[in-house]
Amino acid sequence: MSGPKTTEPVLDVRNLTATFGDGELTAVNDVSFTVGSGEVLGLVGESGSGKSVTLRSIIRLVPASGDVSGEVRWQGQNILAMRDAELRGVRGGQISMIFQEPMSALNPVLPVFTQIEENLKAHTDLDGNGRRARARELMDMVGIPDAARRLKEFPHQFSGGMRQRVMIAIALASNPRLLLADEPTTALDVTIQDQILKLILDLRDELSMSVVLVTHDLGVVAATCDRMAVMYAGRIVETGTVSEVFAQPNHAYTRGLLGSVPHAGTERSRLLSIDGTPPPLDRIPPGCAFNPRCEFATDACRATVPPLQDLSPGRSVACFNRDSVVAAGSPV
Amino acid sequence: MASYIARRLLQLIPTVLFILIVVFALVRLLPGDPASAILGDRAVDADVERINRELGLDRPLVVQFGVFVKSVATGDLGDSIHLKLPVTTLIADRLPVTIMLTVMAALIAVVMAVPLAFVAALRRGTAADSTVRGAFQVGLSMPVFYLGLILLTVFGAKLRWFPVGGYGEGFVDNLYHLFLPAVTLAFSLSAILMRNLRSAIIGVIDAEYVQFARSKGLAPKLVLFRHVLRNALISTVALFGLSIGTLLSGAVITETVFAIPGAGRLMVDSIYGRDYPVVQGLTIALAVLVSVTFLLTDLVQVWLDPRVSR
Ligand SMILES: Nc1ncnc2c1ncn2[C@@H]1O[C@H](COP(=O)(O)OP(=O)(O)O)[C@@H](O)[C@H]1O
Ligand code: SF4
Ligand SMILES: [Mg+2]
Numbered sequence: 309m310s311g312p313k314t315t316e317p318v319l320d321v322r323n324l325t326a327t328f329g330d331g332e333l334t335a336v337n338d339v340s341f342t343v344g345s346g347e348v349l350g351l352v353g354e355s356g357s358g359k360s361v362t363l364r365s366i367i368r369l370v371p372a373s374g375d376v377s378g379e380v381r382w383q384g385q386n387i388l389a390m391r392d393a394e395l396r397g398v399r400g401g402q403i404s405m406i407f408q409e410p411m412s413a414l415n416p417v418l419p420v421f422t423q424i425e426e427n428l429k430a431h432t433d434l435d436g437n438g439r440r441a442r443a444r445e446l447m448d449m450v451g452i453p454d455a456a457r458r459l460k461e462f463p464h465q466f467s468g469g470m471r472q473r474v475m476i477a478i479a480l481a482s483n484p485r486l487l488l489a490d491e492p493t494t495a496l497d498v499t500i501q502d503q504i505l506k507l508i509l510d511l512r513d514e515l516s517m518s519v520v521l522v523t524h525d526l527g528v529v530a531a532t533c534d535r536m537a538v539m540y541a542g543r544i545v546e547t548g549t550v551s552e553v554f555a556q557p558n559h560a561y562t563r564g565l566l567g568s569v570p571h572a573g574t575e576r577s578r579l580l581s582i583d584g585t586p587p588p589l590d591r592i593p594p595g596c597a598f599n600p601r602c603e604f605a606t607d608a609c610r611a612t613v614p615p616l617q618d619l620s621p622g623r624s625v626a627c628f629n630r631d632s633v634v635a636a637g638s639p640v
Numbered sequence: 641m642a643s644y645i646a647r648r649l650l651q652l653i654p655t656v657l658f659i660l661i662v663v664f665a666l667v668r669l670l671p672g673d674p675a676s677a678i679l680g681d682r683a684v685d686a687d688v689e690r691i692n693r694e695l696g697l698d699r700p701l702v703v704q705f706g707v708f709v710k711s712v713a714t715g716d717l718g719d720s721i722h723l724k725l726p727v728t729t730l731i732a733d734r735l736p737v738t739i740m741l742t743v744m745a746a747l748i749a750v751v752m753a754v755p756l757a758f759v760a761a762l763r764r765g766t767a768a769d770s771t772v773r774g775a776f777q778v779g780l781s782m783p784v785f786y787l788g789l790i791l792l793t794v795f796g797a798k799l800r801w802f803p804v805g806g807y808g809e810g811f812v813d814n815l816y817h818l819f820l821p822a823v824t825l826a827f828s829l830s831a832i833l834m835r836n837l838r839s840a841i842i843g844v845i846d847a848e849y850v851q852f853a854r855s856k857g858l859a860p861k862l863v864l865f866r867h868v869l870r871n872a873l874i875s876t877v878a879l880f881g882l883s884i885g886t887l888l889s890g891a892v893i894t895e896t897v898f899a900i901p902g903a904g905r906l907m908v909d910s911i912y913g914r915d916y917p918v919v920q921g922l923t924i925a926l927a928v929l930v931s932v933t934f935l936l937t938d939l940v941q942v943w944l945d946p947r948v949s950r
Contacts, residue, residue, distance in 0.1 A: 369855055371846055399857035412848040415867055417874070417945050426866070427856045462946045478856070 317342035318518050319366070319403075319486055320381035326358075326365045327375050333589040335361040337542040338378075340616075343486065348512060348519040350533035350550065352526060352565065356586045358542040359522040360408075363488045366520075367399050401431035404479035408491040410471035414463035414478075421459035424478050431482035446477040450507060469500035476507065483515060490522045505532050526565055530554065535622065538562045541586055541597035544616060548623040554640050558625035560604045560633050567639035596628065604629045604636075644942060648935055659927040660712060664705055667920050717921035722913050727921035730906060735925055737807060737902035738891050740814065744822035745887060746880075749830035757837035758864075764842060773838075776831035784890050788824040788897040795820060805899035821898040825890050829883050836879050840872035847871070874945045881937025885930050 319342065326336035336358045343349045351359050365376045368388065380387040387398060407413035415423060424443045428434055434442055447455035450473040463471055472492060479487060489508065493501035509532060512519055521533060529536050529550060536553055538546040538561065546559040557563040564582035584601045587593060593600055599609040608628045616626040627633060692698050696707055711718070717727035760772045779787070796804035808817040844850060845868055853867040892904030899905075903922055910918035942948050 364851075367855060369851060396857040396859065399855055401857055405852070405855040407848055407852055409848060413852040415849040415853065415871070416947055417870055418866070419946075426853075426858055426862065430857050430859070464947050475852075478852075 318345050319343040322379040324378040326361050328373050339544050341537050343518045346516050348533045350529040350536040351522045353539035354586050357539040360490050363490050400427050401482050403486045404484040405488040406475050406479045406492050409495050410475045419460050424481050427481040450477045468496050472504050487517050487519045541592050546625045558630045559627045560602045561598045604632050655931050663923045667916050718917035720918045721915045727917050731925050734903040734906045741818050741891050745825035748826035752830040753833035757834045760838045761841035779827045780831040784893045785897050791820050821894045825894045837876045840875050844868050844872045877940050884933045
């Protein structure tokens, strides 16, 4: 784990808001964060907290019923205001995405080669031979042996881990500057998980990419990310470097999440695990959305939404009672 | 793929054998016997016996079946009782007309169904969607002969854009004559395919692999055709294959309405005339045709969906 590489951010997300059903359901609420060059940012939260919608909204990949507003600054432009043709140049060419379930995210009826090649056709000037060579190179790069033969195969002919490697190969085909990875290892078993995460980190170094890694697993964050942003009910509630946040969570929700991480050599300690589940979008409580589940909640929490306040550059928190949370210490 | 095709071709053998058994049995179950069909109703017993002997109908069923299979295998389907022509000649004469009508209808059905399914699916819930679906609903609930008569009256008799019947001379003229009948025949199949494809597209359009394809920055057309349509077509092709039999039986009615000299008309005439060698021969030919179509749709299906075991 390296420290934050604080240079000019490559991606600057400002006040990102995503709604469904004519604006009635807010899945992502006024989210802002930055990603530095070569940095791995972890986007963390329980299932349903809005991580995937946030990630997809960055490249406007939402269904017709969804609406995205705010600003996504990328290479001096706002992705959310781009013309469709420009957006297509960014998607896959500059910013790529990998999905949680490689089985459902790969087209079942197309050979792997076609699925790599169409990316190359869209974003490079390579001719047929060049594309074939590049496809083999990509398969080697992500560690799939016997590339020439396997390129002709279909997704169902690969194992789960190999399938995820295929998806990474497709995503990286045209040398993107940023990889958006949506729980890339959740569907895999533990040993394969580690291999895939290591592969992503290696490729990040090799290709000097930045990565936004969505996960609900703080173990994964600790092992792979430089900085992290914690999401709850569509909002970011805490940001900071991974070491800062693990050493001293400032938000009660972060503290709860950390408390339910299994520690090396011990059984999963459930001492601090959070009761209940995140609210559905049509029943987000007023005030701090976490208040019904929060042991630190006070009247203010039930009345007003706590603003996200900067503690230091890159370190922010949205909690009225962060002093009490800090006083309670880190559970890790 | 080659071995799959070989295997499927081998599977045709038992299918054809089964068809022969059914046809053999059916003809013997038909009301009225061939002898009285040939001799008329006032035949004397001696003549009936002679005819039966000539046709081999006095021998045991198993022997009759053996003879039957042997002659079919050698391409001999017997002679028509009324037309006094070899059944194979009649089939060679009439079946191509029906095949052409059916193929045209199938093409027209697909050409109507695919784009409209797209419109309906991509604009689901809008006026365009309900218009398309409503129009097809009407088409679906209208009997083939009625639709045929309407088209005939409007585009044939009134506007004189198309001939009101017959088959014409030469390929182009044939196509021209078959156009209205083919549209008539295509309509309900088109409606069925459209409905199926519309919901298949809706089912696929938000699939993860379509999202992934979009995230690659592919042109919308490519996403639509390569990723959405191709997957959506899998179930529609299966349905299409299954509909071929229905299409052929629809051809019988259509040929009658439009006075087209096809196999359908021949079949109807032969059933009324108890011309059982013709009925038998045509049934075999049509059944084999349907089996071959099933085989072809299976092959398309395997090509569309590599997960189908080969
Ligand atoms: N297309 C959609 N229409 C309506 N609601 C949606 C849609 N996609 C996601 N949501 C809702 O948005 C919320 C956040 O979803 P998501 O971003 O997938 O959560 P996470 O990835 O953190 O598990 C969930 O409540 C989910 O039900
Ligand atoms: S703002 Fe209040 S309810 Fe929300 S996390 Fe902090 S203490 Fe708990
Ligand atoms: Mg998710």
